[in-house]
Amino acid sequence: MKNHLITALIALVAGFGGAALWSLSGLGHSQTRAYLVENPDILPEMAEAYQRGEAEGRLAEISDEVAEAFPGAVLGNPDGTSVLVKFTDYGCTFCRQSVPAVDALIAANPDLKVVVREWPIFDGSETAARMALAAAQQGKYAAFYHAMFEQGSPSEEGIQRAAEIAGLDMAAAEAFANSDEATAELAKNMAFARTLQFTGTPSWVAGNETIEGMVPAERLAEALDSAG
CATH class of the missing domain: 3.40.30.10 (Glutaredoxin)
Structure with missing residues (x-):
C-alpha cells in the first residue's frame, strides 16, 4: 500500500511543470521516492500549484466570455x-x-x-x-x-x-x-x-x-x- 502511494505521488510529481519538476529534475524513481519521504512538507504546496494550474487552464478556455x-x-x-x-x-x-x-x-x-x-x-x-x-x-x-x-x-x-x-x-x-x-x-x-x-x-x-x-x-x- 505504501509503495503504491509513493508511486502515485511520483506520478503526480511527473505531471507537474515548472518549479515542481525543477526541484526534482534528474532524479530517478528511487531518488524521487527518497526525496518525497524525507520532505513530505512539499506535497501540499505541489498539490496547490497543480490545482491552481488546472484552474487557470479551465479559465483560459472561457475567460473572454x-x-x-x-x-x-x-x-x-x-x-x-x-x-x-x-x-x-x-x-x-x-x-x-x-x-x-x-x-x-x-x-x-x-x-x-x-x-x-x-x-x-x-x-x-x-x-x-x-x-x-x-x-x-x-x-x-x-x-x-x-x-x-x-x-x-x-x-x-x-x-x-x-x-x-x-x-x-x-x-x-x-x-x-x-x-x-x-x-x-x-x-x-x-x-x-x-x-x-x-x-x-x-x-x-x-x-x-x-x-x-x-x-x-x-x-x-x-x-x-x-x-x-
Missing part, C-alpha cells in the same frame, strides 16, 4: 478595464455578506467593472435572478441588486419590494423575466460555473484566478492587481 456581462448586469464602472466577476445567488447568505466588500472595492477603484453572473442554485432564488436580469435590461441593475439583498431570503413580497425600490416598470420586467432571453442567460451562467468547477456561491473570477467562497476585499484586490 465569462467577463462579458449580460447587458446592464454590472456594478461599478461599466467601461472599466479592471474586471471582477461575481457568481451570485440572492438566497446565499455569504453572497449577501460579500456585498459590502464589493462595494468597498468599487469605491476604492474607479476603474473597476464588476460583472455579476446570476447563478440561482438555492431553492426560490430563480425568480429573483430573473427579475435582476429584467432590472439590468431597464438599466436599474445596481439598485435592484442592493435592494434585493436587503430583503433577506427571496420571497414573492421581497422581490416585489426590491423591484419597487429600484423603480422597475413591473409589466415590462415580468415579461422579460419570463422570456427565453432570461432563461438562456441563466443557462449560460450555469455552464460557465460548471466549466470552472465552482461548487457554490459566491464564486469569483479575479484577474487570472478563480476563487470560491466569501473572501476579504483585500484578497480580491490582490488577485486583480496581480493580473496587471
